Amino acid sequence: MTKLKHSSASATATRIAAGDDRTQYDAVSILLHWITVILVLAQFGLAHTWGFAPKPTRHLMIVGHMSFGIVLSAVLIVRIAWRLVPGRQSPAAGAGWVELAAKGVHYLLYALLIGEAVLGFALRWSGDESMSFFGLEIPAPFAPTSKATHHAIGEAHDLVGWAIIVIAAGHAAAALFHHYVLRDDVLKRMLPGKAGDA
Template sequence: MTHLKHSPMVAQATRIAAGDDRTQYDSFSILLHWITVILVLAQFGLAQTWGFAPKPTRHLMIVSHMSFGILLSAVLIVRIGWRLLPGHESPAAAVGWIERAAKGVHYLLYALLVSEAVLGFVLRWSGNESMSFFGLLIPSPFAPTDKATHHAIGEAHDFIGWTIIVIAAGHAAAALFHHFVLRDDVLKRMLPGKAGDA
């Protein structure tokens, strides 16, 4: 463990995995981050367990999955819009390859989350079914696809979902490693109430 603490390569690799580009975020950005985490975990948990539930419960879980998916889509739109507005984050004074690589992890997760959200809508609509937002039906704006295309969309949706979870798990593990082993402020910068902390 001591060797790990003093290994610059381990510190650099885990900083990148944690997405630590040394940016300071405001409290609203931090709140949106944790809302995203909760919704992603809820979505994944529902998708992996509804197959074991009886039909009435399964239907409720699927409707909840769609509703949370729409909420997640809205949160992503707000997060991206908020990041594009100036004044909500303070980048590091000096930016090197580690910071650029760490920011790349953020962009990758954003791209995967947006792709997953879009595929969720397309999957439902391609099967000639409406999306449901807590009982409010949103009909498909296009004609249903053939079964092969619908199946391929479903496979892509599942694959990206698992990819998000694997990358996010590595992201979280790296942040925890920095917090509990290296004892630095990588995780603290994204904790509620820590906005602007050095």
């Protein structure tokens, strides 16, 4: 009986971490999800490796980071707009606390991603530098801030970036636990070409 309760608690905890509210996902939602994953990993990788690169390469990596950040911002806008279109998301199978908590994981990741995008623009512009979109300069729409403010924005940008990676890693680990240990359809609902079962 204790083992059964522990197993049920594990399943509940991983459902929440996986953001599983038993929603069925359409092909566009799946595509946008995986584009987001790739861009987030690319952004994190670039930001934490350009310090080891020689100056010409480092500059290209920073420009790439800014450019992919703008692409990621656009993808987030499309994702949110797509989710708001009626009929694009099936209602959750239940309205209990597990479904609400799982949905909360999704909303938290959205909020962090949006916050990170805003901080990225603010960081560049607060230092009196243009954003670059694959070489196209986007000048600051406001005057540069003090060095202390610029530094604080940079710290916040870094902190939120780490929070996204940690939560996303837990989210992914929970989905893999469901797939390989619990052997249910949580992960399948977000894989291309797999019909999910609610």
